[in-house]
Amino acid sequence: MARIGIVYHSMYGSTHDLATILAEGVEKAGGEAHLRRVPDPLLPDEVKQMDGVAAAIDKQQDVTEATVEELPEFDAILFGSPTRYGSNTAQLQNFWDQTGALWSEGGLVGKPAGFFTGAATIHGGHETTILSMSTFAYHHGMVIVPVGYGLAEEVGSTRTGGSPYGPTHWSPMGGDKQGIDDDEREIALKYAAHFNQVADKLAA
Numbered sequence: 001m002a003r004i005g006i007v008y009h010s011m012y013g014s015t016h017d018l019a020t021i022l023a024e025g026v027e028k029a030g031g032e033a034h035l036r037r038v039p040d041p042l043l044p045d046e047v048k049q050m051d052g053v054a055a056a057i058d059k060q061q062d063v064t065e066a067t068v069e070e071l072p073e074f075d076a077i078l079f080g081s082p083t084r085y086g087s088n089t090a091q092l093q094n095f096w097d098q099t100g101a102l103w104s105e106g107g108l109v110g111k112p113a114g115f116f117t118g119a120a121t122i123h124g125g126h127e128t129t130i131l132s133m134s135t136f137a138y139h140h141g142m143v144i145v146p147v148g149y150g151l152a153e154e155v156g157s158t159r160t161g162g163s164p165y166g167p168t169h170w171s172p173m174g175g176d177k178q179g180i181d182d183d184e185r186e187i188a189l190k191y192a193a194h195f196n197q198v199a200d201k202l203a204a
């Protein structure tokens, strides 16, 4: 059974929701999912008290904080972040920037990696965020596992999130009231099962 780390940052909670669905997909496929939220030393206290942000912090209270030391213990890792100007958040970057020693000893070489995100607009950075996050995997020598088109027919017809690069969520500004929709969920679940299978084979 593969141990899959799902390491993410989420300010308003929707990337957390997508991470939870990925964990469900991994577990349904027989893997072991470990949700981890990256520490957020950057968020000012007044922002933490804003309505949507406070609710998201509350929702994630039971999720264990990610540590760099734990990363090599996973057989494979999924990384998630909201889109910020077409790339990942400073919080995830801050976490990654602490992996220098791990990088120099090749601690993640050969482990499968995948990426997921959310963006407030359809054309505002779903693909660019995943592609820019993926440079982390290249530099660490990880094996990038994309969604592609063959795994889930929804990738070819979704009107919301979901991409061949990685699972995504469309989270309109002003309150993401719709939550993760059916296509996004199906893509995430099918991808998680596939990711688990790849991790299982490579870990054997």
Ligand SMILES: Cc1cc2nc3c(=O)[nH]c(=O)nc-3n(C[C@H](O)[C@H](O)[C@H](O)COP(=O)(O)O)c2cc1C
Residues within 6 Å of the ligand: 009, 010, 011, 012, 013, 014, 015, 016, 081, 082, 083, 084, 085, 086, 087, 117, 118, 119, 120, 121, 122, 123, 124, 125, 171
């Ligand atoms: C500083 C900032 C920059 C953002 N940049 C983008 C962007 O480039 N494109 C976009 O569609 N949404 C952008 N957004 C919206 C977030 O990506 C969206 O709210 C996010 O997916 C919510 O994820 P979360 O619920 O996990 O925090 C931005 C939000 C903030 C606060």
